[in-house]
Amino acid sequence: MxxxxxxxxxxxxxxxxxxxxxxxxxxxxxxxxxxxxxxxxxxxxxxxxxxxxxxxxxxxxxxxxxxxxxxxxxxxxxxxxxxxxxPAVREAIGTALNGGTSFGAPSAREVELAELVTRLTGTDKVRFTSSGTEATMSALRLARGFTGRKFIVKFRGNYHGHADGLLVEAGSGLMTNADGPLGAAAPSSAGVPQEYAGLTLVTEYNDPAALDALIAARGHEIAAVIFEPVVGNAGVLIPTPNFLAALHRVKASGALLIADEVMTGFRLSLNGATGLLGLEPDLSCWGKIIGGGLPVGAYGGRAEIMEFVSPQGPVYQAGTLSGNPLAMAAGLATLSALEADPxxxxxxxxxxxxxxxxxxxxxxxxxxxxxxxxxxxxxxxxxxxxxxxxxxxxxxxxxxxxxxxxxxxxxxxxxxxxxxxxxxxxxxxxxxxxxxxxxxxxxxxxxxxxxxxxx
Missing domain, CATH: 3.90.1150.10 (Aspartate Aminotransferase, domain 1)
Structure with a gap:
């Protein structure tokens, strides 16, 4: 050091x-x-x-x-x-800056960073965004489009950005709610309609029995379960082996498993928490480190899922400044430095x-x-x-x-x-x-x- x-x-x-x-x-x-x-x-x-x-x-x-x-x-x-x-990140940004700050068109650095991210994470395809919130909300839209289902599951204390459907907490009953369906959630922010929040089901992180019960009751309606592999926004919470096993059982219901690695990606290993903990998500979301400190986000996964994203598929997602050349340069320099220092x-x-x-x-x-x-x-x-x-x-x-x-x-x-x-x-x-x-x-x-x- x-x-x-x-x-x-x-x-x-x-x-x-x-x-x-x-x-x-x-x-x-x-x-x-x-x-x-x-x-x-x-x-x-x-x-x-x-x-x-x-x-x-x-x-x-x-x-x-x-x-x-x-x-x-x-x-x-x-x-x-x-x-x-x-120094390497500063130099990379300076070099990119000499060529311009934004193009609104593809550039070589987008391809190079996508190739590096997919190789290091074992992901088939990746789409860049400008923030972690964009990445998670896009991944959830993709999961709904791919599965044809509308409900998602999140865990108490897990933060996935400030998209409306994610600013929710569990009701007082957690798994049973006298005034609503099993797992029903209430908005935790003004401005989020209850009707939208109602599409998000909430249960407790590190409680495998609660997750199993929710999936048994409503798994056929659930498009995806999104989670922080290691929680950072309720303080650091580390998953138990039993909870990780329950997460992987989710797949049997046809729901997708989405690992939110915006915080943990490339921080806990070159393959983030996914590699460190032996996870097998269907989709992953990244941010922070992949932009070397500049605004960035990304989501990626198996080819058959990612091919549902526009313009190849029917799930629309766009971003005028996505793949910004300065952010791509900073990300390339950061990930390259990490890979070069085993x-x-x-x-x-x-x-x-x-x-x-x-x-x-x-x-x-x-x-x-x-x-x-x-x-x-x-x-x-x-x-x-x-x-x-x-x-x-x-x-x-x-x-x-x-x-x-x-x-x-x-x-x-x-x-x-x-x-x-x-x-x-x-x-x-x-x-x-x-x-x-x-x-x-x-x-x-x-x-x-x-x-x-x-x-």
Missing amino acids: TRDATLPPASSSAGPSSTAQSQALFARAQAVTPGGVNSPVRAFKSVGGVPRFIASAHGAYLTDADGTRYIDYIGSWGPMILGHDH DIYARLDVYTARLAAGLKDAAAAAGVAISVNHIGSMLTAFHQDAPHGSVSTYTQAAGSDTAGFAAWFQGMLARGIYWAPSQFESIFVSAAHTDTELAATLDAAHAAYAAGQAP
Whole structure:
């Protein structure tokens, strides 16, 4: 692991730092943007305080508008697996930029990235989009068109983008609902009609019996089951072997299995969680890393399914900026760098495991209960004493001490560590994180806990 040697490590000692520029920018943003941010999780709503407005990023570090530097564990929410401002990615974007920013017509880089993605993932065909939300909603439309069925299944706590049919949660009965059909869901956002939400059935992640029961009752109506192979948006939840087996039993009903690897794709292995866990989805969705940090998404699968997509088939999906040459160049450079470094995933796993162990030690020394879930380079420190030492379901995750996490987050931020500003998110380790960053992070964690930054 390497980092820019010209940049000193962030300080792990608490000390006053100005937030005047971030406060001023946030005030201006609130006047012209809902909540002052362009994605809700950036608002610090669940942890309090003013979001930091970032001026630059290099390696494992962010620098905010006030000049304060932080060790970054968000990595633009996952894409920056090589670290920020990686030379190969920057060079690839610059070369592409010399040829133009957008064509509205095919280019060679689209073909090259599609060839690389299909080869690494064992997928027959892939279609690029401009976001993960576009990828998942397109995959679901394709599943409905291919199967001729209209219902889909998702799991509580799994996030698949903000398309209307996916912004739903389970009803109070989960598997039985006195006011509606088995598995019926209610919208979790204003603006989503109940009639649309009613086409999405919801059950519990890591509950194989509940999934089996839902498929037994309604499998003949279900077009697809969509899932995060490793959940990152309820905190990191790792699937059990029994749950993975239940997912694969879904196929016997004629429903398609859709793996949402927007977050895990190319992060947990060169074939994402699919390769790491031995999954066999009918369709997969990707994003984040395949664009090297630029806006991108993709979905792909078996040829006989993908050939239903327009213009070859009857399922319409389009995107004016899909296959953007800058995003394709950044994705090619990122995936090529990952493929050229066969030991990178092992190194990321070792760093993350050491981080997990260090966080547990820091919390224990202060008498604070935490349960740390980690896999590959993804990690969540749940502020709770979970049964059996780990959190496995959305219901368990929801029992975390969010106030305690918020206080700890602020303690880490004050000590130069930029952690995900929500208890229910994954953090991401990059190849730019070294022993220097690990030591500074664990020093900050010990200090934050010792100073009473958590109950």
